[in-house]
Amino acid sequence: MPEAPVVAVIGGGQLARMLAEPAAAMAVPLRLLAEAEGVSAAQVVPDQVVGDYADLDTLRVVTHGCAVVTFDHEHVPTEHLRALERDLAVRPGPEALVHAQDKAVMRRRLGELGVPCPRNAVVADVEAVVAFGLPCVVKTTRGGYDGKGVWFVETPEDCAPAFESGVPVLAEERVPFRRELSAIVARSPSGQVAAYPVVATTQLDGICHEVVAPAPDLDPGLAVQAQRLAMRVAAELGVTGLLAVELFETTDGRILVNELAMRPHNTGHWTQDGAVTSQFENHLRAVLDLPLGAPDARERWTVMVNILGGAAETGRLYDGYPHALARDPRLRVHLYGKGLRPGRKVGHVNAYGDDLEDCLERARHAAAWFRGDLGEESQ
Amino acid sequence: MPEAPVVAVIGGGQLARMLAEPAAAMAVPLRLLAEAEGVSAAQVVPDQVVGDYADLDTLRVVTHGCAVVTFDHEHVPTEHLRALERDLAVRPGPEALVHAQDKAVMRRRLGELGVPCPRNAVVADVEAVVAFGLPCVVKTTRGGYDGKGVWFVETPEDCAPAFESGVPVLAEERVPFRRELSAIVARSPSGQVAAYPVVATTQLDGICHEVVAPAPDLDPGLAVQAQRLAMRVAAELGVTGLLAVELFETTDGRILVNELAMRPHNTGHWTQDGAVTSQFENHLRAVLDLPLGAPDARERWTVMVNILGGAAETGRLYDGYPHALARDPRLRVHLYGKGLRPGRKVGHVNAYGDDLEDCLERARHAAAWFRGDLGEESQ
Numbered sequence: 001m002p003e004a005p006v007v008a009v010i011g012g013g014q015l016a017r018m019l020a021e022p023a024a025a026m027a028v029p030l031r032l033l034a035e036a037e038g039v040s041a042a043q044v045v046p047d048q049v050v051g052d053y054a055d056l057d058t059l060r061v062v063t064h065g066c067a068v069v070t071f072d073h074e075h076v077p078t079e080h081l082r083a084l085e086r087d088l089a090v091r092p093g094p095e096a097l098v099h100a101q102d103k104a105v106m107r108r109r110l111g112e113l114g115v116p117c118p119r120n121a122v123v124a125d126v127e128a129v130v131a132f133g134l135p136c137v138v139k140t141t142r143g144g145y146d147g148k149g150v151w152f153v154e155t156p157e158d159c160a161p162a163f164e165s166g167v168p169v170l171a172e173e174r175v176p177f178r179r180e181l182s183a184i185v186a187r188s189p190s191g192q193v194a195a196y197p198v199v200a201t202t203q204l205d206g207i208c209h210e211v212v213a214p215a216p217d218l219d220p221g222l223a224v225q226a227q228r229l230a231m232r233v234a235a236e237l238g239v240t241g242l243l244a245v246e247l248f249e250t251t252d253g254r255i256l257v258n259e260l261a262m263r264p265h266n267t268g269h270w271t272q273d274g275a276v277t278s279q280f281e282n283h284l285r286a287v288l289d290l291p292l293g294a295p296d297a298r299e300r301w302t303v304m305v306n307i308l309g310g311a312a313e314t315g316r317l318y319d320g321y322p323h324a325l326a327r328d329p330r331l332r333v334h335l336y337g338k339g340l341r342p343g344r345k346v347g348h349v350n351a352y353g354d355d356l357e358d359c360l361e362r363a364r365h366a367a368a369w370f371r372g373d374l375g376e377e378s379q
Numbered sequence: 380m381p382e383a384p385v386v387a388v389i390g391g392g393q394l395a396r397m398l399a400e401p402a403a404a405m406a407v408p409l410r411l412l413a414e415a416e417g418v419s420a421a422q423v424v425p426d427q428v429v430g431d432y433a434d435l436d437t438l439r440v441v442t443h444g445c446a447v448v449t450f451d452h453e454h455v456p457t458e459h460l461r462a463l464e465r466d467l468a469v470r471p472g473p474e475a476l477v478h479a480q481d482k483a484v485m486r487r488r489l490g491e492l493g494v495p496c497p498r499n500a501v502v503a504d505v506e507a508v509v510a511f512g513l514p515c516v517v518k519t520t521r522g523g524y525d526g527k528g529v530w531f532v533e534t535p536e537d538c539a540p541a542f543e544s545g546v547p548v549l550a551e552e553r554v555p556f557r558r559e560l561s562a563i564v565a566r567s568p569s570g571q572v573a574a575y576p577v578v579a580t581t582q583l584d585g586i587c588h589e590v591v592a593p594a595p596d597l598d599p600g601l602a603v604q605a606q607r608l609a610m611r612v613a614a615e616l617g618v619t620g621l622l623a624v625e626l627f628e629t630t631d632g633r634i635l636v637n638e639l640a641m642r643p644h645n646t647g648h649w650t651q652d653g654a655v656t657s658q659f660e661n662h663l664r665a666v667l668d669l670p671l672g673a674p675d676a677r678e679r680w681t682v683m684v685n686i687l688g689g690a691a692e693t694g695r696l697y698d699g700y701p702h703a704l705a706r707d708p709r710l711r712v713h714l715y716g717k718g719l720r721p722g723r724k725v726g727h728v729n730a731y732g733d734d735l736e737d738c739l740e741r742a743r744h745a746a747a748w749f750r751g752d753l754g755e756e757s758q
Contacts, residue, residue: 004697021400024423025651027696027714027726044403046425194708272404276709291705298677317406318383326670329573330655335406347406 004028005288008063008088009041010053011072014336014345015264015280016041018272019072022281028288033062041072043337056080063088070241070287071263074100075143091189091240091287092262099237100262103170104141113236115229116256118248119173126159132171140167150206175256177248181215182267183230184244186282186292193234194282194292195227196275201246201267204308207345208266210364211304213274213297216356219253226255233260242283244268266306266345271295273332273350274302299352303359305367307347309340317346320370324349328362333370346370383407384667387442387467388420389432390451393715393724394643394659395420397651398451401660407667412441420451422716435459442467449620449666450642453479454522470568470619470666471641478616479641482549483520489636492615494608496636497627498552505538511550517541518549529585554635556627560594561646562609563623565661565671572613573661573671574606575654580625580646583687586724587645589743590683592653592676595735598632605634612639621662623647645685645724650674652711652729653681678731682738684746686726688719696725699749703728707741712749725749 004027009016012034020041023030034042034050042048051058053076063069068089074097081094092100099106107120122141123129129138138159140149149167152174153159162169180203184196200215201208215223230245237243244265246258268279277285277293285292307317317335324331328351335347347370351362383406388395391413399420402409413421413429421427430437432455442448447468453476460473471479478485486499501520502508508517517538519528528546531553532538541548559582563575579594580587594602609624616622623644625637647658656664656672664671686696696714703710707730714726726749730742 004695017403020423021403024396024400024403025713026700027422027716029422029716043406043408043425044399044423046422046427048425285704290700292708293704293710294708316383321405321669325664325672329671329673331672334404337406337408 005067006031006047006065007284007287008033008066008069009045009072010059010062010069010076011035012039012041012048013072014040014338016072017044017336018269018334019264019280019284020044022278022284026281026284028284031062031066033058040336040338054080056083059084060087068287070283071097074262089189089287093238093240096238096240097262100260102141103139103259104168106260107170109237110233110257113233115233116254118175118256118258121171123169123171125163126156129153129159129169129171130156133173135174137172137174138162139170139172140165141170142167148206175248176251177256178251179215179249180258181218181226181247181249181255182211182244182265183226183247184242184265184268184271184279185227185230185234186242186279186286186295187231187234187239188286188292189240189289191235192292193231194277194295195231196268196271196279196295197297198223198226199267199270205343207306207308207343209306209308211267211270212356212360213270213302213304218249222249222253222255229255229257233257240289241286242268242279266348269334269348270302270304270350272334274299274352300354301356301359302350302352303356303363304348304350305363306345307335307349307367307370309342309344309346310371310373316340317370320366324366324369328366331362331366333366335370340372384446385410385426385444386663386666387412387445387448388424388451389438389441389448389455390414391418391420391427392451393419393717395451396423396715397643397648397713398659398663399423401657401663405660405663407663410441410445412437419715419717433459435462438463439466447666449662450476453641468568468666472617472619475617475619476641479639481520482518482638483547485639486549488616489612492612494612494636495633497554500550502548502550504542505535508532508538508548508550509535512552514553516551516553518551519544519546520549521546527585554627555630556635557630558594558628559637560597560605560626560628560634561590561623561644562605562626563621563644563647563650563658564606564609564613565621565658565665565674566610566613566618567665567671568619568668570614571671572610573656573674574610575647575650575658575674576676577602577605578646578649584722586685586687586722588685588687590646590649591735591739592649592681592683597628601628601632601634608634608636612636619668620665621647621658645727648713648727649681649683649729651713653678653731679733680735680738681729681731682735682742683727683729684742685724686714686728686746686749688721688723688725689750689752695719696749699751703745703748707745710741710745712745714749719751 032045032048197214199213202210234243244261332350351359411424411427576593578592581589623640711729
């Protein structure tokens, strides 16, 4: 059989798992590097290697014979990506990806581009944070995600933990924001860009919790500004694949860049059921340099709510189906094949329709039910 | 990790492949029995056994530890299904499935139920066909699909091939029909039923070629009648999972049952992009006895066109993407990971929207392009 190009995917988390759905539909073979046997994506991708993404030899074994390599996370060392580039297309490439790996590099580059960001400075020690101005936010420049590696500091004493790991630290002003937004674009090596509608996101303890697409009552001018900003950053940084730009909408009506991610993003999970082309399919198309699919919303509103492991031991997620599906025959459920642990992302639900309040209620109820937060009386 | 029930799937064709997409989303593990290494579904289901579905020991190995077994095709011998039923849920069960395996059993039962069918009779030889009345249609009662095992006969000489295989033969009147329709329902063991909109189907050489959902200009009373008929047949036959009822809409405004299938069906592929819940997801939910998803159409029109291997040797299907996707950013493509062979189903496209002519044009163009039927000048 004449084969389609094989796409290597580094990392076996839920993003790789959800990439496997459009890959199956498009008959694009994936080869997975999984951290361990049976992790989320390893349950659904037959062609897999179990090994360490920080080991170049392992990366060479996985990518051998592949046309493209892409990523479930941003943790592959830059020097390994540069080495792989000699043999196959690395998308996003190391020169782009470093801006999602290192917050200091990202801030410096966005500053050079004149992209609006919170005031920030690399700080060497607690005294430097005090000089920057307290209260503020301190972040390790590498290795953080889902609220890890970020501290909201009021006093010099609060700052100490940020310096414990030895990773360089960034101080940023606390931005008085109305809410958080996310602008996702897909960009192909040929330069085609598709911009998704700008969404509103709610975080809980630094983890994306809820997304409303499109962002309600967003000024149309600000929405276009956010999309243009994401398109410009993607082009200037040479991103191939998806770029998610997390933004603050300030109380005085500006947008500032909070974080960048160069992969399918939690704030884009609504697209699986709410957009013409999902973020996962467009990431796949982009890294293959295929024409991108329409990013338009199919519905007036789509609400995504994450399912996080709760404090209660609730047995298996599967047992949430009978009630959740019977209560809402239009609900869309996405589970990741992970066991429940407190605070762990184990799935999400999407609810779409014409009435935002109804979508919110349906999605929140279902997510709480799967989490085990609702008693029988709350049905 | 606390596990969801494992679903065994017998047969590694494209229907099993497409079942893997909602199974991944719902975190329902599949275990596949594939006819050979690397067949369509074997490319996307890690947990697989390669073997013969007609061998009971192989079936026992595959289904060991599974909660449910379901099917990509209708060819597993009834006695094996009965044996498996002692250990796990067989859905659909042998008593139902026989009606999709044996056309004589199906016709007799539908006759008993008073379900309208073409006039028919089991015929022992060519003389019996002549006595039944020529011209007519003769069919082997078992083993036919996609036009194989069906002959449109005018003369006694035409009838001979039908009797060559030794399988019992059915004669049926040639129904003067306006068009063919399909009514698909999902039915769970608990008795819940979800009825999809009735669609119009076009066959080429006995193979489903094009589906329009919903069937244009279908009398609303006849549509409800078709859905009720499918629901009644599913209940009377004890179907669990999907039932596709292929129908003739006669020139005098009646509906007659042509064929039954008890699995996801080519005439339901439009639901992947055009319905709230795809036929594949509802089949999975039904065999697990989970509440069914809404079968409603999401769009005014959805058109499905099959991609069949053409006479031309056109290299790999993948090379159809750049033009097809760039021309139509809203096009939905589903390829099966199969090589091109003349007449072989290798994929399908879905196009949805408010304008039926536009959907037809887009889907037909894309399918023809993948087939290799269009020259550069036809773009």
